[in-house]
Amino acid sequence: MDYVTGLRCRECGRPYPAEALHVCDYCFGPLEVVYDYDAVSASMTAESVAAGPQTIWRYGDLLPVADASPIDLGTGFTPLVKADRLAAELGLGELWIKNDTANPTGSFKDRVVSVALTKARQLGFKVAACASTGNLANSVAAHAARAGMVSMVFIPHDLEVAKVVTTAVYGGNLIAVEGTYDDVNRLCAELASEHPSWAFVNVNIRTYYAEGSKTLAFEVAEQLGWEVPDHVVVPVASGSQLTKIAKGFQELYQVGLLHEEPHVRVSGAQASGCSPVATAFATGADAIRPVRPDTIAKSLAIGNPADGWYALQAVRASGGSFASVDDEEILEGIRLLARTEGIFAETAGGVTIACLAKLAASGIVRPDERVVAYVTGHGLKTVEALAPSTGPTATIAPTMEAFAAAVNLDSAERSA
Secondary structure: OOOOEEEEEOOOOOOOOOOOEEEEOOOOEEEOOOOOOOOHHHHHHHHHHHOOOOOHHHHOOOOOOOOOOOOOOOOOOOEEEEEEEHHHHHHOOOEEEEEEEOOOOOOOOHHHHHHHHHHHOOOOEEEEEEEEOOOOOHHHHHHHHHHEEEEEEEOOOOOOOOHHHHHHOOOEEEEEEEEHHHHHHHHHHHHHHHHOEEEEEOOOOOHHHHHHHHHHHHHHHHHOOOOOOOEEEEEHHHOOHOOOOHHHHHHHHHHOOOOOOOOEEEEEEEEEOOOOHHHHHHHOOOOOHHHHHHHOOHHOOOEEEEEEEEHHHHHHHHHOOEEOOOOHHHHHHHHHHHHOOOOEEEEHHHHHHHHHHHHOOOOOOOOEEEEEEEEEEEEHHHHHHHHOOOOOOOOOOOOOOOOOOHOHHHHHHHHO
């Protein structure tokens, strides 16, 4: 069933119908979805969730669209991996990695797009569009192809090759724009006004799109036996994912799936080359000052984050923190996760792990906490970042002598 009662402005509280709206026409605040939580609690139980599909749609009662056949590539219920070797390196106790690299197009964006385009189809849209730093482009193109929708995807011209190819392959319209993501986003806002029949998932459908990120909280709680972590570390681009994870834990309590009110500390991770929210946190500021991105973590390179202020408030209210890391630390974060846990993350995942290490070293993430770090995209999307410094340990002639000269077997066996 659809338990959505309407939309509401996050600033002034003004109500709106559940239509293709994203901004309050009174105060220009962003809109959010309102649910009948009493009705959800009467319908949604741990047993009903367990009986649902092995996708995000098992949590359909807390998603903003009811559809017996959603636009779904099999997204969600990705592994929650106990990361004991990484925990030992960082001096932590119980550490888990939420491995969203396992989603159909290799990132968490499949969660938000599945929800957004299912809602868009219900509202009568036939064109799926977006502004993207790469992962969203992949997902919108793939889901649009699955649904038989036309896609219009806009990206910065200097994206990683893998993200360009894995968008173009689905056969939709892919437009490279000379500029940063913020330039692309401004263009898409103008296009959304000119083409109201297009569903821009992160513009006019953003209110519904953002709700898909809540499933990252829902799954973690279910995978932990309907318990919540003490602390989560979340990468921050627009800030929406972090705010929705925080909201998701609270919603589970509101509908009775958690026995105790959750008190999850939420910390954010940004690249220092694009860290407007982390900078505001560090300086105690309330305003987010836009920046021009300069980082290898292109999927986090949003210099003017739409939900930055809300992410800042969510972190402060939870007792969490922010960290930022430079490009070398990002690459080391990717390598650290790969060599300890066998998970290959893109540069955004390197940001998460490197920031986790920094927060652990400073005592902000504590050894007595149950910690979950969110790794949201696959490393095959950003191999260019690692290519200059990552390759064969040796190149040899095809002889035993050459192998013996190149490899210290005693040392290799001792480290095994």
